[in-house]
Amino acid sequence: MHPTTQLLQEARDRVTFPTLELTKLIYGNDEIYETFMKAQKIIASEPSIRNHPDYHNWGRKEQIIKSYEKIRIMHQHFNLANAAHWAPMLSLFQGTTPSAVSFGMTVPALRFLGTDEQFNLWGPKFLTMEIVAAYAQTEIGHGSDVQNLETTATYDSQTNDFVLHTPSVSAVKFWPGELGFLSNYALVYAKLVFNGKNKGVHPFMVQIRDNSTHKPLKGVVVGDIGPKLGYSTKDNGFLAFENYRIPLNSLLARYVRIENGQFSRHGNEKISYASMMVSRQLIIFIYPRMAAQSLTVAIRYSITRQQFTNDKGVENSVLEYQTQQDKLLPRLATCYGMIFAGLRIAELVDDNFHRVQKKDFSTLQQSHAILSALKAWSSQWVVDTAEWCRLSCGGHGFAHYSGIPAIYFDTAPNVTLEGENQVMYLQVARYLLKVLQYVEKNPEKVPFYFNFVLHIKETLANQSTDFGQLLKLTLTLQLISVAKKIKDSMGTGKNFQQIWNEVVGVQLLSVAQRYAEYFTYLVFQEYISTANQSVKEVLQQLCDLYSIQVILDNPNTLIESGRINVEQFKQLNETKIELLSKLKPQALGLVEAFNFSDNALRTCIGCHDGKPYEYIYEWATKENSVNIKGVPQAVNDLMGTKIKARL
Numbered sequence: 001m002h003p004t005t006q007l008l009q010e011a012r013d014r015v016t017f018p019t020l021e022l023t024k025l026i027y028g029n030d031e032i033y034e035t036f037m038k039a040q041k042i043i044a045s046e047p048s049i050r051n052h053p054d055y056h057n058w059g060r061k062e063q064i065i066k067s068y069e070k071i072r073i074m075h076q077h078f079n080l081a082n083a084a085h086w087a088p089m090l091s092l093f094q095g096t097t098p099s100a101v102s103f104g105m106t107v108p109a110l111r112f113l114g115t116d117e118q119f120n121l122w123g124p125k126f127l128t129m130e131i132v133a134a135y136a137q138t139e140i141g142h143g144s145d146v147q148n149l150e151t152t153a154t155y156d157s158q159t160n161d162f163v164l165h166t167p168s169v170s171a172v173k174f175w176p177g178e179l180g181f182l183s184n185y186a187l188v189y190a191k192l193v194f195n196g197k198n199k200g201v202h203p204f205m206v207q208i209r210d211n212s213t214h215k216p217l218k219g220v221v222v223g224d225i226g227p228k229l230g231y232s233t234k235d236n237g238f239l240a241f242e243n244y245r246i247p248l249n250s251l252l253a254r255y256v257r258i259e260n261g262q263f264s265r266h267g268n269e270k271i272s273y274a275s276m277m278v279s280r281q282l283i284i285f286i287y288p289r290m291a292a293q294s295l296t297v298a299i300r301y302s303i304t305r306q307q308f309t310n311d312k313g314v315e316n317s318v319l320e321y322q323t324q325q326d327k328l329l330p331r332l333a334t335c336y337g338m339i340f341a342g343l344r345i346a347e348l349v350d351d352n353f354h355r356v357q358k359k360d361f362s363t364l365q366q367s368h369a370i371l372s373a374l375k376a377w378s379s380q381w382v383v384d385t386a387e388w389c390r391l392s393c394g395g396h397g398f399a400h401y402s403g404i405p406a407i408y409f410d411t412a413p414n415v416t417l418e419g420e421n422q423v424m425y426l427q428v429a430r431y432l433l434k435v436l437q438y439v440e441k442n443p444e445k446v447p448f449y450f451n452f453v454l455h456i457k458e459t460l461a462n463q464s465t466d467f468g469q470l471l472k473l474t475l476t477l478q479l480i481s482v483a484k485k486i487k488d489s490m491g492t493g494k495n496f497q498q499i500w501n502e503v504v505g506v507q508l509l510s511v512a513q514r515y516a517e518y519f520t521y522l523v524f525q526e527y528i529s530t531a532n533q534s535v536k537e538v539l540q541q542l543c544d545l546y547s548i549q550v551i552l553d554n555p556n557t558l559i560e561s562g563r564i565n566v567e568q569f570k571q572l573n574e575t576k577i578e579l580l581s582k583l584k585p586q587a588l589g590l591v592e593a594f595n596f597s598d599n600a601l602r603t604c605i606g607c608h609d610g611k612p613y614e615y616i617y618e619w620a621t622k623e624n625s626v627n628i629k630g631v632p633q634a635v636n637d638l639m640g641t642k643i644k645a646r647l
């Protein structure tokens with residue numbers, strides 16, 4: 001057997017649990033798993049859409065064109081309107097997936113904010129891609145602060161329609177995905193002006209390009225905003241309107257309406273949260289799986305990569321080094337926690353949708369808070385993990401051929417889009433403080449995943465160093481501390497907003513992140529309790545490693561409060577090192593349970609048969625178009641010139 005293939009095979013033989021049992025847990029249900037496996041096969045077997053080693057040498061235009069071809073072919077095989085179908089595919093392609101914004105953001109907004117008639121009018125056309133619609137909210141001047149958007153939609157009572165207008169450069173829509181080239185419609189968020197009065201920002205379904213020529217309609221200025229940090233296949237766009245008339249029916253009218261010349265509001269406006277939930281939920285569901293891809297590459301490579309000889313004269317796999325285990329295994333543990341959290345959140349969001357449709361808003365705020373916390377925490381963690389995986393592969397990790405750099409830059413925007421992370425955390429902190437206030441007067445209102453606030457006294461009195469207890473204690477102490485600081489600051493002459501923005505901001509972010517970590521711990525434990533006996537032990541080891549790492553990353557609260565002494569702290573470090581040793585022989589099984597094909601990993605250093613050197617040399621010499629065309633002639637031109645040195 002080839003020597004590095006043998007190293008991987010021996011590592012496979014050392015795994016002591018059935019990987020298939022974990023695979024079942026990771027994909028949650030048979031439909032998602034089968035769709036995922038089928039998509040991997042189709043992408044790998046269709047030559048025109050298979051992931052290509054030379055992809056990162058291509059120009060942006062060629063990359064975009066190939067991404068459209070991918071989506072055209074995938075439409076022939078799957079119902080892309082069904083998130084369970086397309087969500088798992090997003091991690092399998094090179095580049096981003098066209099129409100994901102249209103399906104993942106615009107369609108849910110239409111469903112929740114439009115009337116049934118409006119949804120029936122436009123909804124079916126999304127299925128056939130007769131309509132592709134960008135979600136056009138952000139402007140050059142404002143993103144997070146939606147209430148200060150400047151685009152206006154002025155109601156004209158004479159003609160019973162709206163005039164959509166961009167009054168300044170800062171009002172130009174900027175960043176919406178799929179706006180640059182692909183969309184023929186946009187869901188435009190604009191300030192509704194009625195009888196000269198500002199009625200707030202509302203969504204309008206607007207045609208922006210011609211049905212037959214796909215050219216911008218008169219009064220519409222639209223295009224692509226230019227190159228970014230990766231993300232090259234997404235045509236993020238700009239959009240401006242010059243007194244552009246749109247029909248009355250453009251206003252999504254489930255909650256606001258203009259009828260018989262009168263403006264009216266209906267139902268609960270909090271519903272607007274619900275439409276953002278789909279895309280945030282997908283961020284939590286999909287992207288930890290891209291971290292799983294980078295971990296698969298890094299762990300396989302770390303087994304086949306050998307550096308320095310041991311006392312028996314044999315070269316060590318770099319995964320034998322404790323420091324390498326420390327780079328990768330706590331992240332692998334967290335990855336499992338995040339994948340489970342993503343699955344649980346999908347259930348919570350689904351349950352919330354059913355309630356909202358029956359006008360039951362009782363779970364809306366808690367779902368929003370959990371989603372926001374996990375969106376913020378997981379998106380930053382995924383990017384950091386890609387970077388650690390790259391570093392753990394040394395020089396070869398820096399090559400696009402490793403597959404890892406693209407994971408870094410294709411996931412990096414998630415920190416900012418769909419709610420900038422810090423802004424998300426602040427909303428979570430606000431909700432945590434609200435839940436804390438329920439304790440005295442309305443304890444029955446405290447939702448299940450926040451019930452730690454009902455046990456504050458017991459938590460503070462509990463001396464146990466059980467990991468779950470320490471996570472809960474940290475969260476509780478931080479929440480009490482920030483609530484007290486706000487209360488104490490009220491007497492200093494500052495108003496609430498000043499205190500929020502200037503006194504406690506950093507603490508608020510911290511407590512919100514502690515909540516995300518604690519939630520993940522709770523869900524991890526839930527999954528362990530229902531898992532097959534054969535994988536319970538390894539899952540518990542992962543959960544313990546996850547929890548210890550979280551505690552060690554932010555021990556200040558426990559140390560400052562005196563709740564953990566130096567000896568206990570040392571013991572936590574010792575336990576972590578023991579867990580690294582226990583999990584090292586299981587690491588390959590833990591990543592192979594994700595079941596990514598070589599094509600899906602876009603790698604030559606982390607393939608299933610473990611021959612990194614042969615493949616990287618082959619790709620560099622045979623697939624690398626820079627060696628083949630264009631450049632050699634330019635070199636001849638340069639070297640053939642007599643350069644006069646300027647001395």
Ligand SMILES: Cc1cc2nc3c(=O)[nH]c(=O)nc-3n(C[C@H](O)[C@H](O)[C@H](O)COP(=O)(O)OP(=O)(O)OC[C@H]3O[C@@H](n4cnc5c(N)ncnc54)[C@H](O)[C@@H]3O)c2cc1C
Pocket residue numbers: 101135136137138141142143144145174175176177231236413416417418419420422423426
């Ligand atoms: C790749 C990509 C795709 C996108 N796709 C879309 C799309 O499809 N549709 C769309 O409408 N938009 C889209 N956007 C825009 C995106 O939603 C916004 O950029 C995002 O919401 C952040 O808003 P901002 O740019 O205004 O950042 P800002 O809010 O200006 O953030 C700048 C800094 O200010 C801080 N900050 C802001 N407010 C506060 C506060 N209250 N307290 C403390 N700190 C604060 C932030 O934490 C950040 O550090 C996309 C953006 C990117 C990068």
